[in-house]
Amino acid sequence: MKEQIYTIPVNDAFSEPCECPVCTLERDLENDSISFMLSPALMEPDNRVATNQKGFCRRHFAMLYSKKENVLGVSLIIETHIQQQLDEYRKLMKKSSKGIGSDTKMNAVKNLAGNIGKSSTNTTKFIDEAVNFLDTLEETCEVCERIDRIMEHYVDVILWMYFKDPEFREKVKAGKGFCLPHYKLLMSTSKKHLSPKQCAVFISDINELMENNLDRILDEIQWFSQKFDYRNKDASWKNSKDAVPRAIEKFVSYSNFK
Numbered sequence: 001m002k003e004q005i006y007t008i009p010v011n012d013a014f015s016e017p018c019e020c021p022v023c024t025l026e027r028d029l030e031n032d033s034i035s036f037m038l039s040p041a042l043m044e045p046d047n048r049v050a051t052n053q054k055g056f057c058r059r060h061f062a063m064l065y066s067k068k069e070n071v072l073g074v075s076l077i078i079e080t081h082i083q084q085q086l087d088e089y090r091k092l093m094k095k096s097s098k099g100i101g102s103d104t105k106m107n108a109v110k111n112l113a114g115n116i117g118k119s120s121t122n123t124t125k126f127i128d129e130a131v132n133f134l135d136t137l138e139e140t141c142e143v144c145e146r147i148d149r150i151m152e153h154y155v156d157v158i159l160w161m162y163f164k165d166p167e168f169r170e171k172v173k174a175g176k177g178f179c180l181p182h183y184k185l186l187m188s189t190s191k192k193h194l195s196p197k198q199c200a201v202f203i204s205d206i207n208e209l210m211e212n213n214l215d216r217i218l219d220e221i222q223w224f225s226q227k228f229d230y231r232n233k234d235a236s237w238k239n240s241k242d243a244v245p246r247a248i249e250k251f252v253s254y255s256n257f258k
Contacts, residue, residue: 007165010157014171019217019246021175022182023254025154026147033143034063038070042077050142051077052084057141085137092133096126155189163198173205177213179253214250221247 013024041047056064064074099122161168178186186206190199224240226232249255 006157007161010154019176019249020179020182023179026151027254029147029150033146037064038073042073052080054140054142055081057144060141060143092129100126155185159190159193162202173209177209179250181253183210217247217250
């Protein structure tokens with residue numbers, strides 16, 4: 001099948017020898033997204049609105065800073081993000097301050113009653129709202145959301161190519177399978193977008209692929225452990241020298257080991 005612009009990155013990822021080509025797609029997309037955030041695009045109004053509201057998760061804040069490509073840009077992102085979130089949190093505190101103040105003046109009898117039904121005090125209502133605010137802040141990330149949007153498209157392309165491009169299908173079946181998170185993603189997406197027959201064919205194929213490759217990674221990790229037995233010190237490592245990071249990747253998706 002003739003390559004299209006949307007199939008090229010998928011074909012490239014599945015051409016690489018790796019434990020999970022979907023991890024390769026996601027890793028490349030993550031790096032591209034970080035570079036995009038550090039480019040002049042970070043000053044565009046739409047992007048600033050998004051980063052001011054969502055910020056970044058721990059991993060992506062660390063990646064933005066550690067690249068050292070545009071520390072001033074990162075500083076500006078943080079400055080306006082803090083300003084907006086602080087303004088919103090101040091509104092929450094101001095709205096609750098009078099009620100919290102009244103709770104501090106409860107007499108002994110009322111305080112005892114409050115201990116029985118303390119979930120209904122002004123203070124605990126503020127705590128619930130504040131924790132919800134902070135949970136939302138912690139769970140949102142402009143890079144994560146960008147990756148999720150594009151990865152959804154990539155998975156659609158993978159499923160489409162699997163049934164439209166016989167060469168790609170054979171490439172998938174000859175590969176090393178997927179990490180468990182992306183195996184789960186492929187299964188859940190296939191249920192949504194494939195016909196019942198296509199879904200059955202796809203699941204049958206990738207189940208066999210996963211079983212064979214989980215057996216393989218188990219054999220490799222077992223041999224890695226056995227190599228520490230003095231009786232095997234002169235034996236070949238076979239394919240097990242990097243079995244530990246590859247086994248971890250198989251279970252939890254790509255990491256920073258490489």
